[in-house]
Amino acid sequence: MAQAAAPKKKAEGLGGEKLHVWPYLVRLEFLCAILTIVALTVWSIVIDAPLEEAANPTKTPNPSKAPWYFLGLQDILVYFDPWFAGVVAPVLIIVGLMLIPYLDVNPKGNGYYTYHERKTAIWVYSFGFLVLWIALIIMGVFLRGPGWNLFMPWQYWDPHKVVALVNVDLPYAFGVRTYNGAMLFGGAVILGYFAVGTGIYFFMERKALKSVGFLRMFLKIELFLIMMGIVIKIVLRLGFNIKYVWVTPWFNI
Amino acid sequence: MASNSPKIPNIAELMDKIKSGKIFSDIAKEITESQIWTSSFRHGYADTPRNRVLQIASNVWLHLHPVKIQRHALRIKFTWCMGGITFLLFLSTVVTGVILMFYYRPVGEYAYYDMKYLQYDVPFGMLMRNMHRWAAHAMVITVWLHMFRVFLTGSYKPPREFNWVIGVLLVTFTLLLSFTGYLLPWDQLAMWAVTVGTNMARATPFLGNEGPFAEFVGATPRYDVRALLIGGSVVGPPALLRFYVLHCIFIPLVAGALMIVHFWRIRKDGGISGPL
Numbered sequence: 001m002a003q004a005a006a007p008k009k010k011a012e013g014l015g016g017e018k019l020h021v022w023p024y025l026v027r028l029e030f031l032c033a034i035l036t037i038v039a040l041t042v043w044s045i046v047i048d049a050p051l052e053e054a055a056n057p058t059k060t061p062n063p064s065k066a067p068w069y070f071l072g073l074q075d076i077l078v079y080f081d082p083w084f085a086g087v088v089a090p091v092l093i094i095v096g097l098m099l100i101p102y103l104d105v106n107p108k109g110n111g112y113y114t115y116h117e118r119k120t121a122i123w124v125y126s127f128g129f130l131v132l133w134i135a136l137i138i139m140g141v142f143l144r145g146p147g148w149n150l151f152m153p154w155q156y157w158d159p160h161k162v163v164a165l166v167n168v169d170l171p172y173a174f175g176v177r178t179y180n181g182a183m184l185f186g187g188a189v190i191l192g193y194f195a196v197g198t199g200i201y202f203f204m205e206r207k208a209l210k211s212v213g214f215l216r217m218f219l220k221i222e223l224f225l226i227m228m229g230i231v232i233k234i235v236l237r238l239g240f241n242i243k244y245v246w247v248t249p250w251f252n253i
Numbered sequence: 254m255a256s257n258s259p260k261i262p263n264i265a266e267l268m269d270k271i272k273s274g275k276i277f278s279d280i281a282k283e284i285t286e287s288q289i290w291t292s293s294f295r296h297g298y299a300d301t302p303r304n305r306v307l308q309i310a311s312n313v314w315l316h317l318h319p320v321k322i323q324r325h326a327l328r329i330k331f332t333w334c335m336g337g338i339t340f341l342l343f344l345s346t347v348v349t350g351v352i353l354m355f356y357y358r359p360v361g362e363y364a365y366y367d368m369k370y371l372q373y374d375v376p377f378g379m380l381m382r383n384m385h386r387w388a389a390h391a392m393v394i395t396v397w398l399h400m401f402r403v404f405l406t407g408s409y410k411p412p413r414e415f416n417w418v419i420g421v422l423l424v425t426f427t428l429l430l431s432f433t434g435y436l437l438p439w440d441q442l443a444m445w446a447v448t449v450g451t452n453m454a455r456a457t458p459f460l461g462n463e464g465p466f467a468e469f470v471g472a473t474p475r476y477d478v479r480a481l482l483i484g485g486s487v488v489g490p491p492a493l494l495r496f497y498v499l500h501c502i503f504i505p506l507v508a509g510a511l512m513i514v515h516f517w518r519i520r521k522d523g524g525i526s527g528p529l
């Protein structure tokens with residue numbers, strides 16, 4: 001259906017008539033502005049901004065939550081150490097978003113809605129935005145209680161809720177007991193994940209290599225593997241009680 | 254009639270003018286042909302094609318627009334109106350924020366009590382504060398939706414790649430604006446949310462005292478990237494002042510400059526995206 005609609009839109013876009021901005025666009029903007037300001041004013045009359053008791057550095061609230069728009073990142077803290085969840089992940093998100101126009105070389109779908117002409121792009125972006133960003137924010141706002149434990153909306157936020165910590169590192173789960181052995185095992189798993197993922201992608205897209213270019217394809221798949229790696233880590237933790245995959249003296253993943 | 258002799262108002266004539274309503278068009282003519290009027294307004298208001306062009310092209314506020322636009326660019330279904338609403342909300346926070354600045358002091362001893370003063374004593378203080386906060390929250394949501402719309406329409410594709418990059422920076426600065434403002438009420442919510450947020454900075458690889466490889470750089474709790482951000486090792490009065498300056502001066506200036514580039518590039522890249 002969308003494909004049938006696309007040519008029609010194309011024809012209309014290029015040769016289509018142009019309208020005067022005054023009055024057609026300006027009046028629309030004006031209406032939009034009035035509606036927005038009215039909505040904002042009503043919202044501000046009806047609901048007061050929160051003001052709690054004065055700041056007190058000796059009294060830590062439980063849970064302490066970041067502003068709501070950062071709660072997706074704060075939730076990833078459950079699964080990753082702060083250097084990744086709080087620093088590397090946001091930097092990768094910003095850099096990765098900036099790189100999108102340089103990595104997505106699909107010439108179709110420029111300036112109109114289409115799903116069929118760019119399925120992968122839409123799936124990846126929607127998954128990152130709607131699931132990894134928005135859904136985690138909603139979870140962080142409504143379902144995370146004291147101790148950052150998960151509470152259903154009908155449950156009492158019990159600050160003394162006991163959650164058994166039975167997590168083990170991945171090498172331990174596979175029977176590796178020595179420190180150095182675990183480090184080697186974890187490193188092999190992480191590097192293997194990226195190597196295999198990259199290898200499969202390059203093999204499957206080998207025909208595109210010439211037209212797309214090595215660097216583009218490499219960055220694309222690494223960013224994708226990191227994003228999926230976050231999901232895999234979440235599944236490993238929630239489903240298999242895995243704490244870290246790779247433990248080193250300097251950092252843990 | 255002797256035109257140089259002073260005009261003596263003829264009552265009957267005047268009554269006629271009033272009764273026929275001609276007096277209004279006479280007054281209007283007098284005003285619109287005066288020197289003050291003609292020097293202020295560069296064109297007439299009659300709905301002619303020429304004036305439609307001039308309304309945009311000769312108006313400093315509206316000339317950001319092109320004179321003509323493709324029909325699809327008017328569809329709310331296409332644009333979601335989110336970019337414009339984001340900019341409007343930004344302007345709302347600027348206006349309400351300046352008003353709040355008249356009453357608020359970013360000092361540990363005063364900040365919280367200035368908030369109370371604003372809420373309970375300043376006329377419309379609570380409303381200004383509410384509008385500022387809700388507009389800021391709404392702006393975060395609308396800027397995400399704007400970005401989502403731009404992605405779904407593939408509008409970042411050539412020739413608009415660079416403007417997408419500017420847009421990503423603007424999203425980031427929107428979040429930073431909101432985050433720095435979050436501390437200013439200086440209540441428990443503010444202090445601990447910002448503590449949670451800035452604690453991340455001490456895990457920065459190399460530059461944070463708890464980050465990987467920090468031992469090779471010599472970062473300490475009082476001397477690392479987090480201490481630079483909040484002016485100490487805890488979120489205290491120096492952090493309040495820093496966030497105030499960042500919130501009211503530095504980030505708005507940078508974001509404003511980026512907005513200028515963003516809007517200018519829309520025009521230079523051929524206007525709002527559409528089917529080629």
